[in-house]
Amino acid sequence: MTHPDVEAVFRAEYGRAVAVLVRTLGDIDLAEEAVQDAFTTALRRWPETGLPPSPAGWIITTARNRAVDRLRREAGRGERHAQAALLHAPDAPREEGPVRDERLRLVFTCCHPALAVQARVALTLRLLGGLTTAQIARAFLVPEPTMAQRLVRAKAKIRNAGIPYRVPRDADLPDRLTGVLAVVYLIFNQGYEGEAALCAEAVRLGRLLAELMPDEPEVAGLLALMLLVESRRGARQDENGELVPLPEQDRGLWDRDLIAEGQSLVRRCLRLGRPGPYQIQAAIQAVHSDAPRGRDTDWGQIRQLYDQLMAVAPSPVVALNRAVAVAETEGPARALDLVDALDLDGYHVLHAVRADLLRRLGRDTEAVREYERAVELSENPAERAYLERRRRELVRT
Amino acid sequence: MKYYLLNVMQPVGERPAPEVLAGIEKNLDALNRELREAGAWVFAGGLHGPESSTVLRPRDGDVLITDGPYAEGKEMLGGISLIKAPDLDAALEWGRRLALATTLPIEVRPFMGEAGDHEAGA
Numbered sequence: 049m050t051h052p053d054v055e056a057v058f059r060a061e062y063g064r065a066v067a068v069l070v071r072t073l074g075d076i077d078l079a080e081e082a083v084q085d086a087f088t089t090a091l092r093r094w095p096e097t098g099l100p101p102s103p104a105g106w107i108i109t110t111a112r113n114r115a116v117d118r119l120r121r122e123a124g125r126g127e128r129h130a131q132a133a134l135l136h137a138p139d140a141p142r143e144e145g146p147v148r149d150e151r152l153r154l155v156f157t158c159c160h161p162a163l164a165v166q167a168r169v170a171l172t173l174r175l176l177g178g179l180t181t182a183q184i185a186r187a188f189l190v191p192e193p194t195m196a197q198r199l200v201r202a203k204a205k206i207r208n209a210g211i212p213y214r215v216p217r218d219a220d221l222p223d224r225l226t227g228v229l230a231v232v233y234l235i236f237n238q239g240y241e242g243e244a245a246l247c248a249e250a251v252r253l254g255r256l257l258a259e260l261m262p263d264e265p266e267v268a269g270l271l272a273l274m275l276l277v278e279s280r281r282g283a284r285q286d287e288n289g290e291l292v293p294l295p296e297q298d299r300g301l302w303d304r305d306l307i308a309e310g311q312s313l314v315r316r317c318l319r320l321g322r323p324g325p326y327q328i329q330a331a332i333q334a335v336h337s338d339a340p341r342g343r344d345t346d347w348g349q350i351r352q353l354y355d356q357l358m359a360v361a362p363s364p365v366v367a368l369n370r371a372v373a374v375a376e377t378e379g380p381a382r383a384l385d386l387v388d389a390l391d392l393d394g395y396h397v398l399h400a401v402r403a404d405l406l407r408r409l410g411r412d413t414e415a416v417r418e419y420e421r422a423v424e425l426s427e428n429p430a431e432r433a434y435l436e437r438r439r440r441e442l443v444r445t
Numbered sequence: 446m447k448y449y450l451l452n453v454m455q456p457v458g459e460r461p462a463p464e465v466l467a468g469i470e471k472n473l474d475a476l477n478r479e480l481r482e483a484g485a486w487v488f489a490g491g492l493h494g495p496e497s498s499t500v501l502r503p504r505d506g507d508v509l510i511t512d513g514p515y516a517e518g519k520e521m522l523g524g525i526s527l528i529k530a531p532d533l534d535a536a537l538e539w540g541r542r543l544a545l546a547t548t549l550p551i552e553v554r555p556f557m558g559e560a561g562d563h564e565a566g567a
Binding site: 160211212 | 555
């Protein structure tokens with residue numbers, strides 16, 4: 049893609065077009081080929097004709113016509129696959145109306161629990177996000193042929209095992225939705241550590257899900273959580289590439305639009321009154337976003353929200369985060385007791401938290417040892433730089 | 446419609462107590478009845494252990510007969526259910542029921558082609 053208009057339409061409409069074509073043709077590979085064909089044609093035609101009134105509709109109609117033409121030719125040569133696909137294909141081309149449900153089907157197919165988690169992530173980014181195999185491979189630090197093979201296998205399993213192309217029935221929806229949200233959050237977290245573009249993609253997928261499922265509070269909760277975390281991207285590292293922890297961040301660098309959008313979603317979740325893990329995590333981030341300065345943070349409220357999170361989704365990592373809030377409300381000694389009761393040895397954040405608590409308690413020798421352990425275990429350069437500095441400051445005094 | 450094979454993955458060695466087995470059999474009978482009523486049942490049955498199996502191996506244009514298991518492992522094929530289902534979700538739902546009935550892991554494998562392809566005269 050070289051033409052910027054086509055590129056923009058591609059990013060915005062690829063998933064929608066593929067979703068419609070999968071429905072029409074009954075096959076993901078055929079759908080992808082047809083949509084790519086249509087974009088290639090657009091790249092040639094649009095610079096002369098200008099953007100059509102409905103670019104997405106044009107792409108979908110063109111892709112469908114191309115696919116049906118090709119299937120007819122292949123069916124003429126006696127190819128059974130083509131004949132089968134033609135059974136699904138309509139004769140007359142028509143303009144596309146709203147196709148929300150089609151994308152929703154695609155979401156649930158890409159995130160089907162019978163697929164490996166890595167395959168779900170790759171398929172979602174490829175089919176709904178329109179990312180290339182090379183881009184996905186780079187973001188997940190695997191060689192491109194490995195990622196290509198992962199996608200081929202996943203699509204073959206969808207076809208051969210008969211993974212359906214539909215939104216799950218109501219009874220299965222809560223479970224299956226949890227799986228979809230986990231895929232999106234995984235993409236976001238991968239981007240948090242590495243490529244920023246992945247976070248943007250996760251937010252885009254989050255917005256799509258929120259649009260498709262407006263009545264699901266956890267969908268809104270996940271979107272709010274991602275927006276509020278993403279709002280701090282510019283403040284998370286200083287000019288030397290060192291991590292800046294939340295209480296010390298320059299809040300002038302936070303993205304106010306993302307915060308406003310996230311907070312308004314959190315308020316909507318509260319009104320819906322059906323809390324869940326993502327909503328509670330989003331609410332915790334919203335409390336942080338509310339504080340004009342780090343020391344204004346309402347830790348009491350954060351502590352209560354962590355209590356609530358422990359009640360609905362207990363885990364050692366949540367308990368560790370709760371201990372951080374307890375350090376602010378009841379002091380570092382009480383927090384250290386909680387942290388020491390956790391079985392998380394080898395998790396770098398545990399050692400970073402312990403180091404900080406020991407430092408605040410004046411137990412410098414032990415704190416230095418914990419900083420060293422945290423540095424050893426952390427794989428993030430910005431975080432390592434921060435922990436190193438903290439350790440050096442203690443040794444110097 | 447597609448055919449799916451539901452494989453009961455049975456641990457080698459341990460055998461449940463008779464009263465446990467009786468309970469499992471009762472569950473299986475009920476499940477098979479439901480499969481029949483839903484038009485999903487094709488075939489189901491439990492298998493004797495690998496100690497009763499015989500392997501035939503082609504060798505130099507002839508076939509060699511050997512006693513014993515085809516492969517040693519921690520798990521063996523304890524039984525199968527062959528079912529007909531519209532898609533994987535439907536097959537997984539029957540598989541879930543079979544896992545609960547047998548208290549054992551179930552592997553769900555799709556057959557190639559559509560259900561009609563395998564029938565006589567199709």
